[in-house]
Amino acid sequence: MNKNLHKMDEIFNAAYKGFSENPSSNVWDKISSGLDKVEASSYKRRLRRWKQVAIFSLLLLAGFVLYETILKNNPIPSNKNESIAIDTNERAETTDQQGRDINRIHSTIDVSITAVTGKPHTNDVLPGHLNEDNIKQYHQQYKETLIFSSAENTRQSLEKEGYPLITNTISSSPERNNSDKKAFLQTDAQSRYLDIIHELPAKNNSARSKQLLNPRWTLSAYVSSDRPGYRLDKDGPALLKIKEHEDHQPSFSAGILIARHVKNRLAVQTGLIYSNTTIVISPEQIYASRDQTGKVLYKYVVSSGYAYVKPSFVSAASPGDSLTAEAGEHVLQCVAVPLMFTYDLIKNNKLIVSPGFGVTGNFLTSAKVETDLEGSSKREHVSIRKLDGIRPFNWSLMGAVTLEYMVTRRMSINVRPFLSYAMSPITSGNDVETFPYNIGIGAGASYRF
């Protein structure tokens, strides 16, 4: 028996090892489409991970910026530093040759000028409270390179490096005497520079002086014309139906944004953006099915959710019954809170170009659908105020470029093209997953203070 068994096994085994057959040609197509699905889900996972990384990075960056702006700009005085020196200077009563209040000028300079040079690399040596661009404009205007330093060691090191100093160092130490101040004011270049400073209001307040020399806040308001759209996910008949029947209309948004300059060119921006999106829905058949409570109603599915409806002319419906939903309108209203970082890429007298990037938290405030239902030669208007399967909050990534034209030193008008793209769907439990996006161009005005 064993011999027979072995022989039988061997023959089957030999047949197994040598056996091959061509599969049908469509097998590869199925594998390929399966791989597409795997890739799509893997892409989604990666995207989710990147979203988390992006949000975490932004929070980290925001924390860093807060630390930089609040803690570093308000150090605890440990010795007689510049602020103390200013107070000393402010007490002196001296006027220059034109009768200007030297103390005020000096106090402004002491606060404002730390180390400002025509060469950018020194910016990171000492943070200039003075608006560097103003100085640069001045340099360009008078063809001079200016170096100011309130710190003796910085001045010395800059001198060693060969920077042409046109001023004496304004010492911030209490030892500075009035003759030093007078000497400082005697050159034309200095006077010109001081003229700039002199335009400032006369309040002897260091914080105020800093603020006036370098506006930190920008308040903007804009309205924009938008072209919204969405990406639909979740394979199924609903997806095709929605794609076929829904059509986005030109929409609008409006916003108030406030930006805080944390560095010379870097700003953090936030605010409120209201948007109104209108989607036109072409006529379609809707079908009766059981809702969550077991009632048989007609299910009307749109990209952002669904609702069960029953017109009064239908006494009872059975699952599968249909009605015609005539052309409808779906309106979504949303308030978004952005957190963006902007960078002044181009910044001169008249023009500022600031690209920005960040996230927005979107709060859905209203989702309405208006349509007419028709069946059995009867028609009824239906207004849906509450959709199921909709999320009240979602995240978007937002990118914008603000082009500002300075009308005055503080006022500007701006144009703001932008793009936002949802990172999380606005639906939950709907027949489709909807990721809205919005491309728009806004126009508005800004005020710096």
Added chain:
Amino acid sequence: MSIKQTYQVLSDAQQLIIKGCIAGERASQQKLYNLYARKMMGVCLWYARNKEEAEEILQDGFMRVFTYIGKFKGEGSFEGWIRRIMVNAALAKYKNRSHLRPVVEYNPEEHEIKEAVSPIVILEAKELVKLVQELTPGYRMVFNLYVLEGMKHREIAELLGISEGTSKSNLADSRIILQRQIEALSKKVASL
């Protein structure tokens, strides 16, 4: 360890294909499929009831291959690795469908094969596959794993979640069934 070092036994072309598959390149995946689909279809046919089922197993198997190809460490042949994946895909399919036979204790007396099996020599591989396909899924799995894959009853029992006795019983039953079918088939062939 580089790809080249890992797959020293493979040709350069195969290494390139594997590298492409790890990177998720569809062209490389198709090349790999073209290279092994015929052989693996042969494997799947032994484990399936018919060609359609075999193609389903083949499809699942290749999906697993492309998903886990990065985990192939070069231990053993690449073809052997793919073959094991196909067998696992077949097992997963049958486990999901719970087609395995209920526990039946093995009794050697009942399962004795008394006649010679020489007629199978004259049968082609395709006919043998057909005979195996006609076995019930439980018998087919045990027979294939024992005879074709060379596994022990203990391993089969563990893999299929059955007792060793059931594995032995299924094997013996499947042998008897196959032997009878072979005899019938060989008589038919002889009468022609």
